[in-house]
Amino acid sequence: MRNPQQTLTRRTAGTRWALRSLAIAFVALLAASGCAREEEVPSLTIVSFGGSYGRASTKAWFEPFEAATGIRVDVVDYNGGLAQIRAQVEAGHVFWDVVDMDLADAVAGCDEGLLERTDKAALAPADDGTPAVEDYPEESVTECSVGNLRxxxxxxxxxxxxxxxxxxxxxxxxxxxxxxxxxxxxxxxxxxxxxxxxxxxxxxxxxxxxxxxxxxxxxxxxxxxxxxxxxxxxxxxxxxxxxxxxxxxxxxxxxxxxxxxxxxxxxxxxxxxxxxxxxxVGQHGIVAGTPHLEAAMDYVVFASSPENQAAISRYISYGPLRFSAYEYVSTHEETGIDIRPHLPPPPSDSSxxxxxxxxxxxxxxxxxxxxxxxxxxx
Amino acid sequence: MSSRKKAGGRPLLSPRLRALALVLPLLLFILATFVAPLAEMFRRSVHDPLVADALPETVAALRGWDQLSPPGDAAYEALARELQEVRAENRARVGQVGRRLNRVESGMATLVATTARELAAAPGASAREKLIGIDAEWGTVDKWFAIQSAGQRFTTRYYLNALDLDRRPGQGVVRQEENRRIYLLLLSRTLWVSLGITALCLLLGYPVAHLISHARPERQNLLLALVLVPFWTSLLVRTTSWIVLLQNEGLVNDMLVGFGLIADDGRLALVYNMIGTFVAMTHVLLPFMVLPLYSVMRSIPAVHMKAAASLGASPFRAFWRVYWPQTLSGVGAGGLLVFILAIGFYITPALVGGASGELISNKIAQHMQTSPLNRELASALGVLLLAGVGALYVVYDRLVGVDKMKLG
Incomplete structure (x- = not known):
């Protein structure tokens, strides 16, 4: 029979060895993640609803934005609602930058301080020079968010x-x-x-x-x-x-x-x-406290220009919001049919x-x- | 140096501590993922300091107010001052306060936002004139009552709401208006649906478990696979498959029409109602009943029944007096598992339940996820549900005995 004392000692030594190697692995992991962070290319996390709408957004907005600015867009899907945004803001660890949301969430999120206030003066004016704010139907732009579709x-x-x-x-x-x-x-x-x-x-x-x-x-x-x-x-x-x-x-x-x-x-x-x-109306909002505020605002400005806003209607039957964007609406990319009769009636037609x-x-x-x-x- | 000597001679930790170290990861895991969230859920359901923190003096001025006529000037002055302070400090706070008050009294969200915005420029000599000038609603009892009620730092109001009760100015606690009562109905519906599904699972699962445990080994594997394959299939897939089968022009109705059992325009409503909820949930939960029963039945020697028969018992008597008592531990385990899972079910009733199949968990999810969020009410409903399950567990322990339960 073995001496129990001895066995215990040997086991303790084994445990210590295991702990030490664990600690080394942990430090190595930390170092690796630190390195990765330093090498990061400018990127933006945009959260949207996925499915056919998510694909349309990628084609109409995310890919052109990447091509225009060199900023990489990481797309994350969600099902709407404020629960995840609130969790990030409350934890002080925000990893979503721009969120596609419905107006109810945008208004509530703004009230509750979950979204950044957006500067409407930064938005591109209409082609005839009308300031952006006047180019939107009433109440489709909130203090914290910019309308993207109807x-x-x-x-x-x-x-x-x-x-x-x-x-x-x-x-x-x-x-x-x-x-x-x-x-x-x-x-x-x-x-x-x-x-x-x-x-x-x-x-x-x-x-x-x-x-x-x-x-x-x-x-x-x-x-x-x-x-x-x-x-x-x-x-x-x-x-x-x-x-x-x-x-x-x-x-x-x-x-x-x-x-x-x-x-x-x-x-x-x-x-x-x-x-x-x-x-x-759909909205683009920026999560409060994002580390990429500037790039996020760049994206919101990009997606809200009359021509870019109309681009979504080439991939799915949602219409732009800006009055001046309607002249850019034409056909459905995949089938070539005229998309106009399939869009929600524009605000001008309030029959x-x-x-x-x-x-x-x-x-x-x-x-x-x-x-x-x-x-x-x- | 002494520690090295110690390490060389005797173990660093006593055996008891080493045992603790081994279970520590699990203990921490349970603390972090189970105990802490439960404690937080409970805290949230009774502790709501938002309004009390934002408007401390207004809340203080309303202490002792008779709730029969609008409060005194002190309350008006405190509110006017504090709303402006809150707005100057952090505008988002105004919205949060408004939404919190809106839970007690509809319309407060806009009222508070407008008032905070217009106060600085409002005409009037006193705070009372200013506030009432912005909106005459400030001259009513109800709006002030909302501030008083939501201003309680520690509160039972979410439990009252969860039980379809409400506080009214000057009346104390009364029942919620009839057309807004919903939670008691859903709580009781959840309870009886869960009990019904447990009974149905037992009825269907018992013979299946018996068949499997007494089949020849090679058939036993096949039969077990038939139970386990659906068990491993995604919950969502199984639920939507039932829609395909049960809907108006689904397979079941088509077959019944094909055999001439029902007329084409008299197709049965089998889904988007309680029938759909029962069928789909019973199917999803059946393995949780069959598996514990199977493991118990397998350990019952076949000679017991033969012995009973040789002593003259009829098959039913032999089953009832000899076999059934030996399977009780499995029945208890399976029943408890199915019941507790059923009480928390949420995606299946949401998809196939229609209007009459909504359960309390659907309401909890709604308050957690969709605007207007009300996590405090969701927490109170969660605590009530947990307390209900706990109470049933105690009753169950008294009747059957938890130590007799056998999970497999």
Whole structure:
């Protein structure tokens, strides 16, 4: 039998050796990462939504920016929301520089100090010299972010399911007698309350004034009540085109870019009802405390010039925001078709589209989300 | 020198310390990834110092206020001064305060932002006139109540919200307005859905486990593979496959129509409702029931049943008196595993649950991720859920005994 004392001693020696080599490895690793940091080429981390939109952004903005400035762009995908930005800012370790976000997050992020304030004077003026700020529709530029595109939530349907009369208005979406069948709708208060009121006869310009009264909110929910039993709720943007193709629903609310992709790239017989569409805007924001503030601002300025802003419409059916950018809109790169009829109607054509009022939502989202969930659960 | 001598002669550390050193990495890991986040979650659900830090004197001036009529001039003056100070110091702070107050009273986000911006140039002799001149809402009780309520550094308001309760000026704690009540409903729904799925998993998993554990060895491997392959498949893939199968024009409905069992216009709604949630979640969680049961059943000698039969027991009696009691530890382990996993499930109900299949975890995720963020309420809901699971665990321990549980 071996002396236990001896074995222990030997083991201790072994442990010490292991610890020492671990320490050496650790120091070596630190040194290596330090070296890597010194050799770094100028680079910028841009965060976007991935998928077909991410690919379009790469083609329209990231690659041209790299070519123009020599700054390398690292693209990171995310699903929206402020959780990750907040974590970085709170930890004081910011590794995202520019983030593509929706207006609600841009406004909230600005309020909460998660985004840098952007200098609007630095943006390129329109070709005729109009200052950039005046070249944007109202409220599509915030204190901390610059608008990059216009998208719309629309009603879409599968033409194969309508051998006779086809739906053409928002009212038809809510009309179960005329077009019996299931409807797809996003499981979210926003946009649905607006759709309901417009279908109930409230003109777009009065929708938010109506929602500002308790009776107006009740009226919206009463209208939603009329189709509640026949609604299939969707959660992600990929669901509506799938449900339309499968015949799971007869009509669905959807994001216009997703329907366009299905129409043009997958030859689905879908049609968009532009009547009563709810338009939203995308934003570029800069994360507060980024070490690459200058390059980040360079990118925002680059992507917001009228010509570059219009470039996104060559790869996906989202329109530019700047009034002067519309003259640069022409065709879809991959198929060569005219992209203009597929874009959300420009702000000049306000026939029957509604612009999301983020101020109203920032005041009421807490309450409306609860009411909507509560309504849904009953 | 003495340390070297010591090292040469006796071990550096006592055996007890060496044992501790071995488990230390695991201990630190658990502390950092489990205990610390839980503690932080609990702290966040009761500690919300943002408003109290930003507007200390306003909050102090509102102490003892009767909540029946607008507060005295001291509160107006303190608010006017502090809002300007906060704005001068850090403009983002104004937005944070507004959003925090907005949780108590809708409309505060814009009201606070506008007021802070316009105060410097506002006409009026007193702070009261200035504030009410900017917005008449400052003359109402509700807005001041929001400041008083959100100004509590340590608070129970997130727990009240999580239980569909609310504080009202002058009324104390009352139930939330009926059209805003949601969390109690979702908590109870989550509970019964989880219990139902656990029961369903047991019903389906028990015979399967029995079949596998008593099959010939080569068939046993095949059957186990049939259980494990779905287990190793991505959760998202399994969930979306169920959509393909169950949807209106999916395989199941097509087959039923093809056999003439249902009419073409009478297709069954099998997904985007509670049926979808039950089917998909039961399928996803079934292996967690089968595997512990299998490992327990495998250790039960086949002679037990034969002995029972030879002593005259009917097959059912032999099963009920001899076999079933021996599998209880597996039933307990599988049941607990499935139940606890089901209670936290979130992506499956989000995809196939439709309107009636939303569970409490979907709401927690929403408050954590989407604007307007409300991590404090999400934390309170999380703590309640954890407490609920803890309570059930204690009950379970009393009834079955955790030490009898066998995980494999």
């Amino acid at each position: 998208y719309a939530t629309v009603v879409a349907f599968n033409t194969e399911k309508f051998p006779g009369e086809k739906p053409s208005t928002l009212n038809d979406y809510f009309d179960l007698e005329k077009f019996p069948g299931r409807r797809g709708m996003r499981r979210f208060a926003q946009e649905n309350l607006e759709f309901a009121l417009m279908a109930d006869g409230v003109p777009p310009s009065e929708v938010y004034a109506t929602l500002d009264t308790p009776e107006g909110v009740d009226r919206a929910f009463r209208k939603l009540d009329t189709i509640k039993e026949d609604v299939v709720w969707w959660e992600t943007g990929a669901q509506p085109p799938q449900m339309l193709a499968d015949g799971e629903v007869l009509m669905s609310t959807a994001w216009n870019g997703r329907i366009f992709n299905a129409q043009v790239l997958e030859n689905q017989p879908f049609e968009i009802i532009w009547d009563g569409n709810v338009a939203g 029957n589209s509604l612009f999301t009022d983020w101020k109203w939502w920032s005041d009421n989202a807490d309450e409306m989300n609860e009411r909507f969930s509560s309504w849904l659960a009953r």
